[in-house]
Amino acid sequence: TLTYHKRTHRLLCHYCGHSEVVPARCPVCGGTHLQFSGIGTERVEEQLQTFFPHIRVLRLDRDTVSGHAHEQLIAAFERGEADVLLGTQMVTKGLDFPRVTLVGVLYADSLLGRVDFRAEERAYQLLVQLMGRAGRQGLRSHIVIQTFKPETPLFSLLEAPYEAFAEKVLPLRRQYGYPPFRRLIEVRLLHRQPQLLETQAAYWAEVLQKLQIGQILGPVYAEIPRLRGYYQMQLLLKLPIQHPYLSVRETLQKTAQAHYSRWGSHSARVVFHVDP
Known part of the structure; x- marks a missing residue:
């Protein structure tokens, strides 16, 4: 799978490292009207700057964290040098920002689309962890989750005790023979x-x-x-x-x-x- 990277104007495979120049025309039909789409971090950064031109955005993903850049970006956000920290799942790993009062999760449905019996469990863990990233010092905070399937039972369980989630998952694990059974x-x-x-x-x-x-x-x-x-x-x-x-x-x-x-x-x- 090739992903377009605007900064380098190249197509890159995140699995094997293959990289190539963006073609001028479609290799299948020969058409020249090519349009880029998707919800990658580069695209989201562009949209933020379009709708909120005065906010300062730091992007944290595999393209921006070479060398010691990861620590530098985190430190800059901690010092208040940016208003928004935008990134992939790496922004959820053990970070503590007292000023954060709003957390947004884009396309949360993708967390449940993996071919893994633990997909729902891992999505629950990630979202609950993200909920804990806001309002660390008692400030009023919000989390906004984008989904095309708001009826998904997982989302209604995020504010319930962990036991409620376990009671939903464990019977299926037992029935189909998966851990912890x-x-x-x-x-x-x-x-x-x-x-x-x-x-x-x-x-x-x-x-x-x-x-x-x-x-x-x-x-x-x-x-x-x-x-x-x-x-x-x-x-x-x-x-x-x-x-x-x-x-x-x-x-x-x-x-x-x-x-x-x-x-x-x-x-x-x-x-x-x-x-x-």
Whole structure:
């Protein structure tokens, strides 16, 4: 996926680092009427300056935090040298600004769109953390959440006790066998050639089924199927809470050794993640 960066006037892939010049015409139809759209931080900064030309804006994202720039931007905002701190999720990480009385979250629906059973939990944690960023010294404060789906149950639970959120999520976790009622082990395979990757991932699924050490889901391509030149596939192993995990680890290590012996220099790299 290529993202347009106005500062450099280039298209950049945030996953592999590939960069190229913005084409003068569409490579598919040949049209020259190209229009940039989206809600990236650069675009939001432009809109803020258009509607509020007198406010001072600091932007905090991967394009502005090279070297020690991150600390410098945070320090500048703490000193009151800007009225608005605009950024990606990195602005939520452990920052304390006593003067902040308004927090805005743009397109909060994107937090729930991930292929991850924990997406709702992580969205809840992030939004509650953001709510705590405003009004630190007892000042009256507000949080504004932009969403196309205001009926989403998560938003109505943000001001409720944590137990209310847990009571909603845990029954589904129990029903479908996810933590804290199961342990998960992800087996991820990486290879530059997708055909070899698919063959070896199918081999892993067959071997794990024969071992009968738990429920097997997959293989499927990862949420980001290709990263830095490597295609990625994954399998998910579900285990009961009470399970001899030491023996499972030894079994997976032996299976990985057999995998590398079988495929040799053509082997996919195998990575294990416990409770991903």
